[in-house]
Structures are given as C-alpha cells and as structure tokens.
Amino acid sequence: MTSAATWTSFIKSIASYNGDLSSLTAPPFILSPTSLVEYSQYWSEHVDLLLEPNFIKKIDNEPIELTRMIAVTKWFISTLKSQYCSRNETLGGEKKPLNPFLGEIFVGKWDDNSINKNLGETILISEQVSHHPPITAYAVENKLNNTILEGYNGVRASMSSTALNVKQFGHALLEFRNLNENYLITLPPLHIEGILAFSPFVELEQKSIIQSSAGYYTIIEYTGRGYFSGKKNSFKARIFKNFNDSKKKENALYTISGQWSEKSTISKGSSTPSSSKDEIFFDALNNKPQHLTVKSIDDQHPLESRKAWLNVANAIRIGDYDLIHSEKSKLENNQRDLRKIEEKNNSKWSRRWFDEIDYSKFNNNDNSLENDIFINLSKLAHLSIKNVASGVDDSSSKNDDVDTMLHWRFVPENFDNETEIKI
Numbered sequence: 001m002t003s004a005a006t007w008t009s010f011i012k013s014i015a016s017y018n019g020d021l022s023s024l025t026a027p028p029f030i031l032s033p034t035s036l037v038e039y040s041q042y043w044s045e046h047v048d049l050l051l052e053p054n055f056i057k058k059i060d061n062e063p064i065e066l067t068r069m070i071a072v073t074k075w076f077i078s079t080l081k082s083q084y085c086s087r088n089e090t091l092g093g094e095k096k097p098l099n100p101f102l103g104e105i106f107v108g109k110w111d112d113n114s115i116n117k118n119l120g121e122t123i124l125i126s127e128q129v130s131h132h133p134p135i136t137a138y139a140v141e142n143k144l145n146n147t148i149l150e151g152y153n154g155v156r157a158s159m160s161s162t163a164l165n166v167k168q169f170g171h172a173l174l175e176f177r178n179l180n181e182n183y184l185i186t187l188p189p190l191h192i193e194g195i196l197a198f199s200p201f202v203e204l205e206q207k208s209i210i211q212s213s214a215g216y217y218t219i220i221e222y223t224g225r226g227y228f229s230g231k232k233n234s235f236k237a238r239i240f241k242n243f244n245d246s247k248k249k250e251n252a253l254y255t256i257s258g259q260w261s262e263k264s265t266i267s268k269g270s271s272t273p274s275s276s277k278d279e280i281f282f283d284a285l286n287n288k289p290q291h292l293t294v295k296s297i298d299d300q301h302p303l304e305s306r307k308a309w310l311n312v313a314n315a316i317r318i319g320d321y322d323l324i325h326s327e328k329s330k331l332e333n334n335q336r337d338l339r340k341i342e343e344k345n346n347s348k349w350s351r352r353w354f355d356e357i358d359y360s361k362f363n364n365n366d367n368s369l370e371n372d373i374f375i376n377l378s379k380l381a382h383l384s385i386k387n388v389a390s391g392v393d394d395s396s397s398k399n400d401d402v403d404t405m406l407h408w409r410f411v412p413e414n415f416d417n418e419t420e421i422k423i
C-alpha cells in the first residue's frame, strides 16, 4: 500500500472510532517513538518560570499575590508550546504516542542553569497509574525552593467529520510551600486538525483556569486560526481578583493576549493589549525550552519508558511495520501475563509513587479535608470535584450522571523511600 492509501484506511478506521486512544491502529509514519508517560516533562521545560514566584519581591502598591499570579500565568503559557507543538518541531507533525503500560515510569531532572538565582535541581517523576483508561500521574519537585507541581491526566477522544476531539481529565496542583500559596490548574480540551490533509496538528479549545489560594483567578481562552487575531494558537487571558469578579470582563485586573506558541503582550485592566505599545508578556520564540536530563538506557530500570520501549522505538524510527508489530506484541503479551497472574492471586499492580484518593468518602463535616488544597481551590473556583472533564464547573449538568470523585495524588514518602529507581 502507498502512504496515501494507508492514510486513507487510517482515516476510515478513526471515523468509526470512539473513546480509548489505545485501540487506534495508526500507520508507522504517524507513530511517535515516545511514550505518553514522557509528556509530563512538558510542564517544566521553563523551570525558571515555574520557580519564579519564590523570588518575587513586592513592587509599588501591587499586592505581591497578584504579581505571583501573573508569574504563574506566564509559566503556564510557557508550557503550552512544549505540550502541544513540540512534535511538530521535532517530528514534522503531530504523531500518535506510544500507549504506556501500567507501571511504566519516566524520570529525569533539570539542572540549575540560571545565572543569578539559586534554583537548585528540579526532578520529574512520571508514572502510568492506569492502562484502561490510560492515566499518567506526575510530580515535579524542587526541594531547594520547597515547590511541588503534581497532577495527572487522562484523555477521551471522539472523531467528528474532520477532526479528532479530545477531552482531558485531571488537573495540576502547584504548591509553593515556602510562600504558603497554592494553585489549581485545569486542562483544556483540544482537537487534532489537518488529519484529512495528511498533516495533523493540535488546536486548543475553550479555556483553562488557574485558581490561586489567595483568591486570584485567571481564565485563559483559546482560539485557533481566525478568531481573535486570525493567527494560530491565539489566546486571551484575564486575571481577576476572584471568581465572582470574573463574571464581568471589565473587572479584569490584567489582560494578556497573543499566541502561546509565539508572542503575547500584557496590559493593565480589561482592554486588549496591543503588540506595538504594550509590554511583551512571553515570547516563546526567544525562550528556548530547557530539556531535562535522563539517565542512559543502560542505567535504566526495566520499567523505565525508554528502556522498555527501546526495540519498538527503533522499529518506528526505521519504519518497519512488521518489526513494530512483533516488538509491541512482546511487550503487550508480557503485560497480559502479568494481569492474569494478578487475577489468579487476587492481587493488584501496586502503584509506585501515587495513590488514588476517593473524595466521596469524606463528607462535608469531615475536618480531615480542611487543609486539602484540591478541595479548597475547587471551591474557590466553583469547579466540580467529580470525575468529569477537567475544568467543568460545579453547577454544570455534566455532573449529573457522574458520582465518582477519584483523583490521583503524589505520595512523597513513597518516592523518598524509593531504592530501585535513580533519577
């Protein structure tokens, strides 16, 4: 079959597909040799911006918590290019990642490259905590600055006539423990455009929310080519004093707009900034990502992603479909055998560094949840704590059919007691 014919049959197969991305069989040239468990690294490729709130000093009459919210918003905007465009740059277009197996892990670190700040070392740990549905949990930890970003994400996809629509489940929690300040971040829906034209790319949709424990509330609205400015990857972010103020756009304390993959500008108040007169907010073209350092494959544990997928990844790189298939089957059969043994022994795969918390166990009077940052920030932002898509608000009818409140959380002690996996 020619590439065009294989692509046509792939398009036909996804037209009838709904749900679990692992069941999507793609032609070799659309496969990425990288597993989805690695995508957690994209949260911290601008590690200086992630840690910046720790170094902010109060300026003029501006509340320092607001200055920190602006910094967190900037860091979040800086993550988007790595999260959603990096395959276009490294692989020439969006690709289908390897579907991680249960227990697959990916770890690495960012060294301190800064000239005038003491950032210290930042580490990433990422673990596939569920296979059906696929869920990846991660933590990014900087001990020197007592800062932790943790979160998890899963996706559910459906095909429309021209695009693959993807809803994200999960959220991220960012804790600045020295500042006693936390942030909840929701994950936007997206769709894959350009499938029919043979060149898939991601477009973000709707919005992300950042809720600070100090009350400040940022809404980031995404549009693709054509809406606000006619340019791809456009967004407009508004920072409000709190959720209630966000009901009127005129209440915005700051407005930021531009392209998350290129330049954006910021202005005070609610008017749209203009690129000629307002201050540059973030310039993704002149702020190159800092890639993390990963151990050599020889030094990796068999559960570490690059070691486990090595033969499949090499087969993808040379485009050998039969070899991809046979190497993948070995890995998948091995997983099936493990599940059978667990079933026989009435045991469960034990997650390494994360635990699933059932929030429905706690009732409103339960004071063990008084200090739970997810509950507190969700309340401030009026967000649902049910297992609905990320960012659904607590009054939405989308909550009606969902009763579960299960969320993955980092267990730092498990990582501190880790003896087998070295960063």
Ligand SMILES: CC(C)CCC[C@@H](C)[C@H]1CC[C@H]2[C@@H]3[C@@H](O)C=C4C[C@@H](O)CC[C@]4(C)[C@H]3CC[C@]12C
Pocket (backbone or CB within 6 Å): 021, 026, 030, 036, 039, 040, 042, 083, 084, 085, 094, 095, 096, 097, 153, 155, 164, 166, 168, 192, 195, 200, 202
């Ligand atoms: C080429 C295409 C038709 C195959 C389908 C690929 C599909 C499964 C991929 C494509 C884009 C992927 C997103 C990716 O852009 C970024 C993220 C953010 C990261 O934090 C969590 C994973 C996620 C949502 C990827 C999921 C897999 C997607 C949708």
